[in-house]
Amino acid sequence: MILVNGIEGSAVDARDRGFAYGDGVFRTLRLRAGTPLLWPRQYSKLEADCAALAIACPPATVLEGDLAMVAARNPDGVVKITLTRGIAARGYAIPHETRVTRAVSWSAPSVAPDRESGIRARWCDLRLAIQPALAGIKHLNRLENVLARSEWRDPAIAEGLLRDTEGHVIGGTMSNLFLLRDGCLITPTLSGSGVAGATRDIIIERARAEGIAVHIAPITPQEVGAADALFLVNSVIGVWPVAALEELTWRASNWSGRLRNWISDAESR
């Protein structure tokens, strides 16, 4: 099921700047028993990302209406919200008057294999470009993610880790990364590349509330290899402990459950 500007149907316009330039933002979230999980937080992210691109974010109530329509028919699953700058004539200049296009689409709950024992990951060859003007934003210019994800087809490998052009580790192709080291959490700085996910924020906030140090810092591949545990997180997968990264392996830790509980708590609030 897809709604475009609140009406069922999947058609958008070829002149839409989302199609022409990737001029928009998106968010993916879970629906559970009709409730969009972490909605206030997800909406804040949409608002902030729109603001960064000077796109007029629709009011929360408008998107809530769309979500209610989707949830009425499909109470469980994954919802993707895309907001673009709208339809315009050819050319990069932002027209004075544009009407944001919003597409809200439902998809079936991912058939999540048991990830308790951890997933296998690999290093991607592609290096993320450093672009502070776009870093952190979940915008529609995602060719780097597409190219990185196309580096492997082995279904046993669940995720690829990305470095930037300076060699720093940024995260997974579709997930944020946390390292555990000596009881502290470390997650990459996203001031040059990457997407700042809602789940990443939850973990940072809750850890700090629990008195656990969280360092947001540039991370080297060596630090990843030396970590006591690695976790990949996003709103759909929740928490994936990394059992293997190329030849390196890690044993399951009770931190996986801890991080999952933090997310459950946030989701049920």
Place this chain on the structure above:
Amino acid sequence: MILVNGIEGSAVDARDRGFAYGDGVFRTLRLRAGTPLLWPRQYSKLEADCAALAIACPPATVLEGDLAMVAARNPDGVVKITLTRGIAARGYAIPHETRVTRAVSWSAPSVAPDRESGIRARWCDLRLAIQPALAGIKHLNRLENVLARSEWRDPAIAEGLLRDTEGHVIGGTMSNLFLLRDGCLITPTLSGSGVAGATRDIIIERARAEGIAVHIAPITPQEVGAADALFLVNSVIGVWPVAALEELTWRASNWSGRLRNWISDAESR
């Protein structure tokens, strides 16, 4: 007039990877008296850009059919050809089976003001990220161009010049740059950022055929300032001599006409 997959209409699917991720390429060219100018060259560019992203470029004859349909109704103007990886389920992974989406849209000839005397340009603040995996390709991830073009609204300024994050000059927001210096042409290396336009290729090839040295090299803003003349080129504008860049000014030179003639020759071949 817009054709999507050869049929008149402007609707594309919200699940199209062009809309979702900017996963595609495009080209803009001129139609004159029903003829798409520089078509073999433009098609080669589409083919090469598709190959770089592992998108199956439609055969030239298919696109020629679209162009003929457009030209039958609108023999003059600008045509934009967009090719995307097609419709797919959510997720960055490239599906095994996708059918390329092609959108061919016509727009009115730009009302080109007299640019003989040269245009005014500015430096953009935005720095282009360095991404060798995407450099040169006219792909649909164009948020950098959108942000750069949004830096000014003064209609007296026709184009903005962009530097990359290392400070090298790459070109205009929608055009390639040539410097004239001591009778030689210099154009920026596009191995890290920028789009390699068809007009750029024509000028490089013809200059070399004429025995004029063309250097493809990293260029500093100082070198731009010290040039004897600057030219911005693309398939729609042709050649714009730069009369002013911020406080710097240049007088018209007979090189503008020379470059224009080279393009005319290529177009009429």
